[in-house]
Amino acid sequence: MMAPVSAIMLSIDGSIAALFVIFGLGVMVSRQMLASLRFFMWQASALTASALALAYALQAVNLLWVALITFTTKVIAVPLVLRWAAGEEVYGRREVDQAMGIPASVLVAAMLALVGWFAVAPVLPTLHGVPFAAINLPTGLIMVLWGAFTVAVRRESVAQLMGLLIMENGAFFGSIAIVHNLTVIAEIAAAVDVPIVALVIGLLIRSIRRVTGSTRVGTLDKLHER
């Protein structure tokens, strides 16, 4: 981290981060659940690519493991788990509706991006010797905010699950620039956690579908104070 990194690697990482954000936007505004899942897989691939780029630029072997584990769990394992747990709901080509129209969602996303940027701005000058943090950390926080927004605004369970997954992507994207010493156990556990969450949520979706006949969790509102 002491050697200066080349401008080319900065540009490459910047482009990967821009693609990461675009794919996150794709998850947010996709009308079909399958399209959401595909965009999530592309986003996880962008995360892998960023980890590889940083591993090369910073000569950090740990990030190679991060890249491998991320690709295995998020691009390969999560879709398989979802197909097993809640296959018809996810892989049936059905349209998702939302509480807020797509143009309005995109505008709110733009405002959240500003919020995230200004939240991170005071932190960046204090990070010394971490050249890629200025790119990855704001992107990560923005994606966490967008994921939270997706969970809040979508009424469909699979879409909310996608929101949770892109939040995790965002948290990891933000941290690969600054954390190089995550112990192997922690890395593996955090990575395995994602398919487990997908599994449990998939099974829950299947139960919800069986009991209530649909997966539109936004309309479940029997529990409230009268």
Next chain:
Amino acid sequence: MTPIWTHLVLNLGQVAFILVFSPLVEGVLHRIEENIQGKSGVSIWQTYRDIWKLFGKDEVVSEQSTWVFRFAPIVAFVMPIFVVLLIPAFTAYPLFFAFMGDMVAVGFLMAVSGFFVALAGMDTGNIYAAVGASRTHMVGFLAEPVFIMVFFSVSYVANSTIPYFVTATWGASWSNMLQPTHLMVILAFFLLILADEGRIPVDSPAGKVEIAMIGHSKGLEYSGSSAALMKWGGASKLMVLALIFVNVLVTPWGLAATTQWTAVLSAMGLVLLKLLAFVVILALVETTLAKLRLFRISEFLAVAFVICLFAVSIRLVGIT
């Protein structure tokens, strides 16, 4: 020859380049699409034969139409010629007319031609052409902010609005090429080409159902040489946009650096190759997507707008 005369000849050569090769580009695009769909497809020279045939036919003009109807095909034909004078077609250095107008002028020229063509569509009273004209204006109105944002971000990065200087900026170094703003602008501009040229997912270029047409209904009422001019002008417009895309944005290399005729000829060949690659990608994108419903086009263009906005804001906050 003195440099001024060389530049003038080269500039006029650009015009010839466009006029000669645009039907070929359209023919190749059509042929590739049909091949992907499993058909054997028409010959790639078919557009030349169509234009030749149309020039030889008589024209039928409605009595209810006005001068706009007769004027529009000429505007549609001439506009790409003016535009190509301003953009780098096969040279890296600015030519004779290069400073006549910048990218904003390019946008203005396209808007003028679109205006006349749409008015002409309403001129004859044909209901399908009128519907298509109003839909074209809707798409154009939605695409306008995206155009402006693309021009703004590109000129913000390059500190100039002249296309030749923009090419030079992107091509200066790899870190310039790979910066996120560049990538986002490429993506947004590609989406714009799809919208402006009436390709899938916005409009169906091969469709013959008039009620579903958006931009392709502009040629419904024309016949004879007017139809030929409209067809040729449409093909030239596609080629001009493609030239801007490949030469200014995606691959700003391979253009002639000197006025030697060998350099110029090899640059022309490279540009044609780049256009071929673009056409292949365009065909792939078109055949894998489905046409959007009309009211979803606003979302499509909203996504393009946000991508562009994002590109500008990345540059503004100065990350890279």
Next chain:
Amino acid sequence: MNADWLPVLILLVPLSGALLALLNRRAAPYFSVLAAFITLLLGISAAWHVEAQGPIHASDGLFALDALGALYLLPVCFVYFTSSLYAIGYLWARKQEQASDEAEPRYRQYFPLMNVFALVILAVPLVANLALMWIAIELTTVFSAFLVAYEDRAEALEAAWKYVALTSMGAMIALLGVLMLYYGTHAAGQAPTWNGLLRAAPHMSAPLLLLAFVLWLIGFGAKTGLVPMHTWLPDAHSQAPASVCAVLSGVETSAALYMLLRIYPALAANPGIHDPAAWYMTAGLITVGSAAFMLLQVHDFKRMFAYSTIEHMGIILTACGIGAAVHEQGTVYQLFAHGFTKSFCFFAAGLAGIIFGTQEIAKVRGLISRSPAAGWALVLGTLAIAGAPPFALFLSEFEILYTGYSSGQYLPTGLLTAFIVIAFIALAYQATRIAFGAPDNIPEQHTAPTIKIPRSSLAAMAIAFIPMFVFGFYLPAPLLHLVHEAALMLEVPA
């Protein structure tokens, strides 16, 4: 035995309980209780060791236990034990009492899941690494999802969905904060543990620490049930079976609160952060106030206890801020006592639910005349959770308020007093409505055979009553010492 092995053992026992429960379905409840009892003994001995000889550091650096962790570990082990005992009879009785056309509850998955759930909650005070702690907290959500959705009803599934979605959302937000702290401790040359964080805090950049704290407050706050991220809590804690609710309300929300409490000294040690106590007091007071007012209009007695959990989480958070300038004994003692008390309340609520077949306050009357044990338990539990003497929570709340008034922080302490009083009134009113009065609103299907209260559940409730009552006026000397030590860990280094 060598104390370094205790943390690993404490984690291995529930794991083996879960495996045994998977292997032999019939004996699963008994394996569970046995595992829980052994864990309780191990937990008590670990806490004793920490009190007598200082923090435990396992040699491989993965596990560690200090005073505050030990103080939190005790209620976790205890509630795990009593809840496992309670569940033996309760689940069977609940199945009898429900209408026969409802779907078969997930009985076979209950005990393995419960043991693994207890395992991951136990992991929170026992692991040393911040990232592993985060993983443990995320796993508590994952493994309790199907415990909340134990009965296959639409309401239970809705509650489970909201629970998983909102708490996972919080966990992801907190993940970014945890990783930022990871970087911060590494940059200051320390290990990513609580001690390392405390040592690194004065040298960390203030904006980084503050941003990480805000992410923790939102993320772990969603898991704790802080307002306005609390919307999942009343649903999840009212739809789950009572034995699960006892663990959820008593100790699982406290796990996230534990994380929020332990970052406080790091914030206070950093010179760039102004007045971290104000953050805690504001967040806490908003939570207590909202919960107190929501208690006034609650219609379901398990939801009532759930709102009371939200209130207590807020009280502890406020107390952390109030006691910052003086001492934190009230805070840690409230964290300790809340576990016992809340689990007792939910045990009583579960029995009342079996007897009446419904959880709505408007439909239940005269619980004391129908079943004196359950009735008195409910009344006493409600009084205890509201903070009445001679129960443990009275001591802790009194300590907190006394600390606040004696150090001159009249405004926050005054507000806290007002909210506690409102909550007390609301709780007492609801409890008397349920317990007393003529039993005339009996639902028809219960005129026939009255459900007998299972003896194991009664035994569990009686065991749970002991610490709640005894610790209200007598603390054994080692425990008192442990409370002092734990409070010292939260106080600002001078």
